[in-house]
Each structure stands twice: as structure tokens, then as C-alpha cells.
Amino acid sequence: MTPHQKIFAISVSLAIFVVIIALVRNRKLRAEYAWLWLLTGLVVFVLVVWYDLLVALTALIGAVAPTTTLFIFSIIFLVFISLHFAIKISRLSNQVKNLAQKISLLEAGKERSSGKKTE
Secondary structure, three states: OOHHHHHHHHHHHHHHHHHHHHHHHOOOOOHHHHHHHHHHHHHHHHHHHOHHHHHHHHHHHOOOOHHHHHHHHHHHHHHHHHHHHHHHHHHHHHHHHHHHHHHHHHHHHHHHHHHHHHO
16 A cells, blocks of 8 residues: 555544544434444554555455455445444334324324313
């Protein structure tokens, strides 16, 4: 890895840390998700500093180049993130549906009870 590539990769990992901390401080990112992104920045930093680990992982999975290994792990990471958010969205959709049904029942009950009082 050339010095320019190392500087770029370290800059990206540090930028990830700074952006995540800023998002958590501004309450735009919940702390429960921040650990995942901080871990991502840490992994990028470790792979840059300990380049031999990336080369060993490349040999272990049988890839040709270390960049291929990075792309493979990036795609796997994105698939897992997408799956996680799909599960969250499904759960939230069910909760919204249940809440809407409960509100409708409460409003219907309120209308019935107010109608009985005026009779």
C-alpha cells in the first residue's frame, strides 16, 4: 500500500469517527447504531495500520488482491445492514398498524360513550 493510499484510508477512518460522534451529539443518530459505525471506522483503521492482516485475509479467502477482499467484506457488511433495517422496518410497520387500530377503537368507543350521554 502506497503512502498516499494509507493517508487516504486513515483520513477516511478518522472522518467516520468524527462524523459519527457529531451525529450522536446532535441527536441525528441514536447511540444504539453509533457503535456499529464506530466499529466500521475502527476496522478500516486497523486494516490500514496492520496491512499484513488484510493480505492474510486475502490469502485465506482466496482472493487475488487485497482490494477484492475489502470489496467482498464491504458488500457482506451492506447486506447485513440492509437485512437489519428490513427487520426494523417490518417491526415498525406492524407497530404502526397496531397503534392505528387501537386509536380507531378508542375513538369509536369515545364516540359511542359520548353519544349515550346525550340521549
